[in-house]
C-alpha cells in the first residue's frame with residue numbers, strides 16, 4: 001500500500017468505459033487505486049455492457065480523446081500509463097501521437113480487440129495500426145492469446161508457440177512482451193515474459209471460476225500502477241500477476257450478474273493480505 005501521507009504517483013488509463021464496471025476504465029481505476037496509484041483517465045468509447053456481453057458501443061471523437069489526454073498530461077506528472085480498448089484506427093493514431101512525443105512514459109499497451117464475451121471491441125483492421133504506430137512506443141505490450149495470434153500471425157496452442165509469438169511481436173518495437181495465457185487449457189494459467197533476449201514464465205494454479213470479466217484490463221492496469229510506483233519491470237510484473245490472481249480468487253465466489261462476473265479489485269475477500 002502507498003503511505004497515505006505522501007502524494008501518490010499518477011497513472012493514466014486510455015480505454016473504454018464498461019457500464020457493468022468489471023472491465024475497461026472502471027477496472028483500471030480500481031486496479032490503480034488498489035496498487036497505490038492515483039488514477040486519471042481518457043475515455044475512448046462508452047460501451048453498454050454487462051456480464052453477458054456488449055450491447056452498444058459509442059466511440060468518442062478524436063478531438064475529445066485528444067483533449068482528454070492533453071488535459072491530464074499537461075497538468076499531472078504521469079508516471080505510468082496504459083491503453084485498453086481504442087476502438088478505431090483514428091483513436092489509436094491520437095494515442096500514438098502523444099506516445100511519439102514522449103508524453104506517455106512507460107506506456108503499457110493492452111491491445112484489447114475482442115471481449116471475453118466474444119464481442120468485437122475494435123475492428124480487425126486495427127492490428128496493423130498497433131504494429132505500425134503504437135508498438136514502437138510501448139514499454140510493455142500485454143496481448144492475450146487471441147490478440148497475440150493476430151499480432152504475430154501464428155496459431156498459439158502451447159507455451160513454445162507463445163514464446164515464438166512473443167519474439168515475433170517484439171520485432172514491432174515494444175521494449176517488453178508479456179503474453180497472458182488465460183485462454184489456454186490446463187491446470188495452470190501461464191503467462192510468458194520476453195525482454196528481447198530471455199523468456200521467463202509466470203505461473204499460477206488455474207482458478208475454477210466463471211468470473212473472469214476484466215482479468216486482462218486488471219493485469220495491465222496493475223502493471224501500469226506498479227511501474228508508476230517505481231517498481232522495476234521484473235518486480236512490477238510479479239506484483240501485477242499476484243494481485244490479479246488474488247482478485248480473480250476473491251471474485252470467484254461472487255454472484256454479480258448472470259454471465260462472466262467481475263473481480264474482487266480491492267481484495268475484500270483477502271483483508272489480511274491487502
Ligand SMILES: Nc1ncnc2c1ncn2[C@@H]1O[C@H](COP(=O)(O)OP(=O)(O)O)[C@@H](O)[C@H]1O
Nearest residue numbers: 144180181182183189190205206207215216219
Ligand atoms: N481462471 C484463471 N485462473 C488464474 N489466472 C487466470 C485465470 N484466467 C486468467 N488468468 C490470468 O489473468 C491474467 C489475464 O489473462 P487473460 O484472461 O488471458 O486476459 P484477457 O482478459 O485479456 O483475455 C493473466 O495473468 C492470466 O494468467
Ligand SMILES: Cc1ncc(COP(=O)(O)O)c(N)n1
Nearest residue numbers: 016017023024115116213214
Ligand atoms: C470497455 C472494455 N474494455 C475492455 C474489455 C475487455 O475485457 P474482457 O476481455 O475481460 O472482456 C471490455 N470487455 N470492455
